[in-house]
Amino acid sequence: MNPVLPLLALRAFVETGRHRSVKRAAEAMGVTPGAVSQQIRLLEERVGIPLFTRTRYGVDLTAAGAEAHPALLAAFDQISRSMERLEAARARPTLTISTVPSFAASWLVPRLGRFTAKHPDVEVRVEASSALVDLRRDRVDIAIRHGLGHYPGLRIERLMAPVFLPVASPALLAAGPKIHAPADCLNWPLLQDSDRADWRLWFSALGVPVDPRADRGPSFDDDLLLIRSAIAGQGLALVRDTYAMEEIEAGRLALALNITWPTDFAYYAVALPDVSQFEPIDAFLEWLKAEASTEPAALGEMRTIRSV
Structure with missing residues (x-):
C-alpha cells in the first residue's frame, strides 16, 4: 500500500x-x-x-x-x-455569537460594552439569525436560543425565562371561541416568529401533545410586525411581555390566556463541551450568566393585565 x-x-x-x-x-x-x-x-x-x-x-x-x-x-x-x-x-481572540435578531437587538447588543470593558483583548462578532447552527461545523462559538434546554452532547447554560404572552385584538377574541386552556389556542389562526418555533415550544412546555396546527400561519422576522399583525386582528401572537404590555394597557391587544409561565421555556447559551480549552468562550458564558441573573424573575412579577 x-x-x-x-x-x-x-x-x-x-x-x-x-x-x-x-x-x-x-x-x-x-x-x-x-x-x-x-x-x-x-x-x-x-x-x-x-x-x-x-x-x-x-x-x-x-x-x-x-x-x-x-x-x-x-x-x-x-x-x-x-x-x-x-x-x-497569534491573532486577537474572536468570539462568534449566534442568536435570534430580536434577542440580539433588545438584550445582547446593548450589554456587550460591559463585556468588552472587562475583556478588551477579545473581539466579539454577533450573527443575528434564527437559522440553526452546527457548532461542530459552523464557525460559531456560542449559540443563544430560546427553547426547552434539550441540546444533547453540548454545554448548556440556562440564562433566563422571559414571559411570552398569547395576545390578540380584543375584537377578535370577543368574536371567536373561548380560550380556557393552552390547547384551545390551536383552534385559532396563529401568528408565528421567524423560525416558527415559539408556539410549538410553548405548547410542548405546557404539556400539549404535538399538533401540526402549531406550525401554521404567517411568520414575521420582526416582533413589531408580529404585534401589528395581531392588532390588525389577523390571529393570536405569542409576544414577549415587554413588547406587548404597552399595547395591552392601551387596549389595542388583550391577553388570550392568563397562565403561569413554564420556566423551562427559556433562553439558553449553548457551546461545545470542551470550551474550557478556549478561555474567551468560558469567560463569555460566565458573563452571560451574570448579566442574566440581574433580570427580574419570569414568574410572580407580572403586572395586572387585561384579558378577555
Whole structure:
C-alpha cells in the first residue's frame, strides 16, 4: 500500500460528497471544476472502485463512497478547526455569537460594552439569525436560543425565562371561541416568529401533545410586525411581555390566556463541551450568566393585565 496519502484527492472527494456537486466543491476549494474531477479520477484509480455516480442534479456517492465519506468528512473538519486554532493563537481572540435578531437587538447588543470593558483583548462578532447552527461545523462559538434546554452532547447554560404572552385584538377574541386552556389556542389562526418555533415550544412546555396546527400561519422576522399583525386582528401572537404590555394597557391587544409561565421555556447559551480549552468562550458564558441573573424573575412579577 502506498504510504503517501493523496490529501488533495481526498479533499476533493470530501467536498464533492458534502455538496453533491463538483462545481460547489470547486468553489469550496478555490479551484476549477476540472481540477476537482481530475483529483477524483486519480483517487478512484488508486482505490480501484468508483466513488460517485452522476445524476441529473449533480453527483451521488456510490455505496463504497458513502461508507468512507463520513469518517473522512469528520477528519477534514477536525483539520480545519485545528488550523483555525493555530491561526487564532497569534491573532486577537474572536468570539462568534449566534442568536435570534430580536434577542440580539433588545438584550445582547446593548450589554456587550460591559463585556468588552472587562475583556478588551477579545473581539466579539454577533450573527443575528434564527437559522440553526452546527457548532461542530459552523464557525460559531456560542449559540443563544430560546427553547426547552434539550441540546444533547453540548454545554448548556440556562440564562433566563422571559414571559411570552398569547395576545390578540380584543375584537377578535370577543368574536371567536373561548380560550380556557393552552390547547384551545390551536383552534385559532396563529401568528408565528421567524423560525416558527415559539408556539410549538410553548405548547410542548405546557404539556400539549404535538399538533401540526402549531406550525401554521404567517411568520414575521420582526416582533413589531408580529404585534401589528395581531392588532390588525389577523390571529393570536405569542409576544414577549415587554413588547406587548404597552399595547395591552392601551387596549389595542388583550391577553388570550392568563397562565403561569413554564420556566423551562427559556433562553439558553449553548457551546461545545470542551470550551474550557478556549478561555474567551468560558469567560463569555460566565458573563452571560451574570448579566442574566440581574433580570427580574419570569414568574410572580407580572403586572395586572387585561384579558378577555
